[in-house]
Amino acid sequence: MLTISTGMVDAVSILALGRVFVANMTGNIVFIGFGLAGAPGFSLQASAIALAALLVGAGVGGIAVARFGARRAVLLRNAAAGERSGRSATSSGVDCQAGPSPPRQRYNV
Template sequence: MPTATPTREPGTRGVRLVFVLLALTVLSGMIDAVSYLGLGHVFTANMTGNVVVLGFAAAGAPGFSVPHSAASLAAFLLGAATGGRVAARFGGGARRRWMRATLAAEAALVAAAAVVALTRTGGTATTYTLIGLTAFAMGLRNANVRKLGVPDLTATTVLTTTLTGLVAESHLGDATRPRSPRRVAAVLALIAGAVLGAWLVLHQGLGVPLLVAAAVSGVLAVVTSGRE
């Protein structure tokens, strides 16, 4: 009598993909460390923060720039629109293929930013180039991560919803999901990326953390090429 093939529990499916998304969350912290600390207090990954910063700049708060924040937002939205088209073209049945393509593109864009940062002599053009490349890459990635629809990891650059769910559904809230390892891991991943990115910016400049982020994105593109 044939033995039925055991069905994996939902929580065990896509472990590799969960790892990839958590690693991307680490990279988001690094990218924002570069942009906020090195490009004039602008976020290129976390658009919630960037919109708030844009408001600060519009009000005339010192240390913030309307053009920088607006450029970041525009590049991010352009990247998101491009990512949406990529996802529509490849379709839901080939998620690894279009995720791999997206990560490869992100690696190339961030690598280009690293080259600019390592060879730059400063100036307005360099700043806008770095903002544009990194924000476009983050928009491209986020559009595709959203299409994946992985529970608790639908975004790799912002954690407001994640933190709300983590507490509201814990024992302190309605206790519907007292344990949420993915949410906890996502929070820790972003913090770890921010710490690492800030340390590298302060001690190595802007190019090194961007180069590290590009290399990791490239590795992740290879990791996603495996079978479902």
């Protein structure tokens, strides 16, 4: 089940976010390489932001486990609140983009 959900997240992010992996950092490392090499159609900035967000999230998660690891209920509550806040901030940022949205394409999987 985890493999299916990760694959779906990768497929949606590749198709909808313009060639950015959000669940598979190996893909972003490859895309950073393509961006550094100057390959057309690959955003160095988008892949670097995704990789930086992973590193920040891993760091914050490590700090939370070190601080609240013995109290699992508190750790779960704080992690859920942090994820909810992050998703809200992300969706607000996406909704407030300047300019019209590009036309969407439909894909059957």
